[in-house]
Amino acid sequence: MTDKLRYSCDSNSSFASEGYGSRMLVSDDSVLDWRDYFDHHTFPLSRRDPSCWPHFPPNYREVIAEYSDSMKALAQTLLSLVSESLGLPSSRIEEAVGEFYQNITVSYYPPCPQPELTLGLQAHSDMGAITLLIQHDVMGLQVLKDGEWINVHPLSDAIVVLLADQTEIITNGLYRSAQHRAITNASKARLSVATFHDPSKTTIISPASELITESSPPRYRQVTYGDYVSSWYTKGPEGKRNIDGLLI
Ligand SMILES: O=C(O)CCC(=O)C(=O)O
Numbered sequence: 001m002t003d004k005l006r007y008s009c010d011s012n013s014s015f016a017s018e019g020y021g022s023r024m025l026v027s028d029d030s031v032l033d034w035r036d037y038f039d040h041h042t043f044p045l046s047r048r049d050p051s052c053w054p055h056f057p058p059n060y061r062e063v064i065a066e067y068s069d070s071m072k073a074l075a076q077t078l079l080s081l082v083s084e085s086l087g088l089p090s091s092r093i094e095e096a097v098g099e100f101y102q103n104i105t106v107s108y109y110p111p112c113p114q115p116e117l118t119l120g121l122q123a124h125s126d127m128g129a130i131t132l133l134i135q136h137d138v139m140g141l142q143v144l145k146d147g148e149w150i151n152v153h154p155l156s157d158a159i160v161v162l163l164a165d166q167t168e169i170i171t172n173g174l175y176r177s178a179q180h181r182a183i184t185n186a187s188k189a190r191l192s193v194a195t196f197h198d199p200s201k202t203t204i205i206s207p208a209s210e211l212i213t214e215s216s217p218p219r220y221r222q223v224t225y226g227d228y229v230s231s232w233y234t235k236g237p238e239g240k241r242n243i244d245g246l247l248i
C-alpha cells in the first residue's frame with residue numbers, strides 16, 4: 001500500500017495521469033470498474049520519467065523502457081500496413097497521427113466474488129490510434145462482433161491488436177475501432193498490459209483526403225484530439241458513443 005501511494009496518480013487531474021489508480025472516470029456518479037491499474041507515460045521521450053515507475057523488481061524500469069520502444073516500432077509497422085492496404089503511402093496514417101503519445105497501462109483485475117454484477121472494464125473503444133495488448137493466462141477480454149461479445153482467449157506470446165477511434169476516422173470508417181470490455185473472474189486474478197498510441201492533444205484528426213470521393217464522402221467530422229479526449233472523460237466510455245458523435 002505504501003508503494004502504491006508513493007507512485008499514485010494525481011487524483012486532481014481529470015485526465016489519465018501517471019501512476020497507480022483504481023477508477024477510470026473521475027465523476028462521482030460513474031460506474032466503477034473492478035480493476036486497479038498502473039499507467040506509465042513512455043513517449044514522447046520528454047514524458048518518460050522512469051523515476052515515476054516502481055523501483056522493483058530491480059530491472060522493472062529497464063524492461064518497461066525496452067518494451068515501450070518495441071511496441072512503438074510494432075505500432076508503426078502495423079499502421080503502415082493499414083495505410084498500404086488502402087492504397088495510401090505507407091507513412092500516411094502515422095503522419096496523420098503525428099508524434100505518438102504512448103502510454104502503457106498494466107491492469108490488475110482481482111477475483112470478483114459476484115462476477116455477474118460488474119465488469120472489470122466497461123465496454124469502450126480506445127480513443128487513440130492503435131493499442132497493443134498482452135494478457136496473461138486468465139480469460140477476461142471480450143470484443144463485440146456482429147452484436148455478440150466474443151472471448152479473446154489468451155495465447156502465450158500473442159499480442160492483441162486493437163484499432164482505435166482515430167484510425168477509424170482517418171480511414172473514413174474503412175477500418176473500424178474495436179469495441180471491447182473486460183469481464184471479471186470469480187476465483188482468479190487477471191493481468192493485462194495495454195500499450196496505447198495516441199496523437200498529441202493539439203493534433204487535428206480528419207478522414208484522409210485521398211479516401212474521399214464523390215461516391216465516398218467524409219463520414220466523420222474533423223476533431224482536435226484533446227477535445228475528443230475531454231468529451232470521452234465527460235461522457236464516459238459506453239461503447240462507441242464518442243466516435244459515433246462525430247458521424248456526419
Ligand atoms: O484488460 C484488458 O484486457 C483490456 C484493457 C483495456 O481495454 C484498456 O485498458 O483500454
Ligand SMILES: [Fe+2]
Pocket residue numbers: 124125126131180
Ligand atoms: Fe481498451
